Amino acid sequence: MKTGESTAIDIAPETNNSGPIGKKKSTTPLLAAPVPDRGTHRMKRGLAIFDFVLRIGVLASALAAAAAMGTSEQTLPFFTQFFQFEASYDDLPTFQFFVVAMAVVAGYVVLSIPFSIVCIIRPHAAGPRVLLLILDSVALTLNTAAAGAAAAVVSLAHSGNSSTNWLAICNQFGDFCQQASGAVVGSFAAVLLFLLLILFSALSLKNSH
Amino acid sequence: MKAVTGESSELKSSKLKPGVNRGLSIFDFILRLAAIVGALGSAIAMGTTTQTLPFATQFIQFRAEYNDLPMFTFFVVACAIVSGYLVLSLPLSIFHILRSRARATRVVLVFLDAGMMALLTSGASAAAAIVYLAHKGNGKTNWLAICQQFNSFCERTSGSLIGSFVAIVLLMIMIFLSGAALSRRR
Numbered sequence: 001m002k003t004g005e006s007t008a009i010d011i012a013p014e015t016n017n018s019g020p021i022g023k024k025k026s027t028t029p030l031l032a033a034p035v036p037d038r039g040t041h042r043m044k045r046g047l048a049i050f051d052f053v054l055r056i057g058v059l060a061s062a063l064a065a066a067a068a069m070g071t072s073e074q075t076l077p078f079f080t081q082f083f084q085f086e087a088s089y090d091d092l093p094t095f096q097f098f099v100v101a102m103a104v105v106a107g108y109v110v111l112s113i114p115f116s117i118v119c120i121i122r123p124h125a126a127g128p129r130v131l132l133l134i135l136d137s138v139a140l141t142l143n144t145a146a147a148g149a150a151a152a153v154v155s156l157a158h159s160g161n162s163s164t165n166w167l168a169i170c171n172q173f174g175d176f177c178q179q180a181s182g183a184v185v186g187s188f189a190a191v192l193l194f195l196l197l198i199l200f201s202a203l204s205l206k207n208s209h
Numbered sequence: 210m211k212a213v214t215g216e217s218s219e220l221k222s223s224k225l226k227p228g229v230n231r232g233l234s235i236f237d238f239i240l241r242l243a244a245i246v247g248a249l250g251s252a253i254a255m256g257t258t259t260q261t262l263p264f265a266t267q268f269i270q271f272r273a274e275y276n277d278l279p280m281f282t283f284f285v286v287a288c289a290i291v292s293g294y295l296v297l298s299l300p301l302s303i304f305h306i307l308r309s310r311a312r313a314t315r316v317v318l319v320f321l322d323a324g325m326m327a328l329l330t331s332g333a334s335a336a337a338a339i340v341y342l343a344h345k346g347n348g349k350t351n352w353l354a355i356c357q358q359f360n361s362f363c364e365r366t367s368g369s370l371i372g373s374f375v376a377i378v379l380l381m382i383m384i385f386l387s388g389a390a391l392s393r394r395r
Contacts, residue, residue, distance in 0.1 A: 091349035094338045126392045133388040137323060137381055141330050148331030149338035152280045156339070157350070163277035164343070166352045191331075195323055198384075202319040205391040206312045 040207050044123035051132075051200045052116045058193045059109040062143070065186035066102035069095055069150070072179035076172065087173040094153045095180065101146035102187055108139050119204070126208055133201040140194040147187040154180050230309035233390045238302045240379045240386075245295045247376035248329065252288035254369035255281060255336070260362035273355070273362040280335040281366065287332030288373055291325050298322075305390075312391060319387045326380040333373040340367050 076085035089095040115128045160168030170177035262271035275281040346354030356363035
């Protein structure tokens with residue numbers, strides 16, 4: 001009887017304040033934000049650390065591609081009056097665009113590393129994640145454009161084209177071609193890593209809230 | 210009384226948020242339709258480009274077709290694959306309009322959009338590099354500018370690149386929209 005009286009006294013002021021859901025309010029906090037459980041916390045932190053490691057990988061391959069193409073020069077040991085026997089990356093505007101674009105991508109990756117570190121420290125922040133997703137897709141486009149254009153010219157240099165009478169210069173400048181091909185392969189590796197970075201950002205955003 | 214108004218405003222804001230997500234999904238669907246038009250138009254325009262010059266000799270070829278350059282073939286194939294993917298992803302986009310809170314399928318859509326954008330960009334930039342070479346030639350490698358002979362072939366290939374560049378920009382905006390929709394609470 002006494003306990004019944006005490007609950008009757010307790011219920012009345014609660015129904016005055018909060019309406020029909022008042023009883024639930026006494027057990028679970030409805031209006032408070034739900035506490036994220038430890039499982040998603042750890043998974044997001046793991047994704048963020050993997051994202052940081054991948055970003056270092058992208059930086060390495062983008063810098064290597066830019067450097068390999070930028071230092072690709074070859075001078076053949078013989079010469080005549082009429083023909084040029086020196087090949088360098090700035091003979092072809094496409095390769096110049098490649099070097100500049102890969103340098104820009106590498107610079108962007110360096111500047112995005114602090115954001116990645118913020119995402120490791122605060123795994124539940126959505127703002128830096130969305131920003132990284134957007135900027136990564138822009139950098140992916142620039143990287144792929146440079147890689148595709150340089151791949152087209154390298155393929156043309158390797159095999160020539162009979163319909164347009166374009167000769168294959170790789171038959172003479174073997175080292176130059178090899179270094180340029182290696183640079184293109186490095187930039188395609190950076191493209192694959194960017195795709196993985198975008199996937200991880202999207203996965204982290206999915207598991208928040 | 211204060212708690213009652215607080216709860217009703219919380220209910221109102223949770224009703225508005227699926228509305229914004231639904232708007233983003235509708236915009237994504239419209240952009241997808243436009244990107245299909247762009248990519249398919251590019252593929253068809255490049256694929257039907259031939260030019261035969263009215264004179265001929267024994268040794269030199271005077272017919273230009275997109276097949277002659279493997280980069281143009283790759284461009285046509287990439288545009289066709291991307292437009293096929295966009296058509297197949299239309300049901301997924303409609304599903305996102307109907308269920309604006311779906312998150313896992315949005316992640317799938319973001320990843321596939323990014324992959325297809327990379328494929329299309331590599332095809333379009335390869336074709337653009339070859340078109341640039343065909344227009345300007347290169348003195349150091351003795352590659353002659355073929356556009357001076359094949360005028361309409363060059364014009365048509367240059368024009369067909371525009372549709373694919375538009376599709377690339379639209380795909381990038383679609384990735385932004387999916388990312389924004391994923392980042393919203395609930």
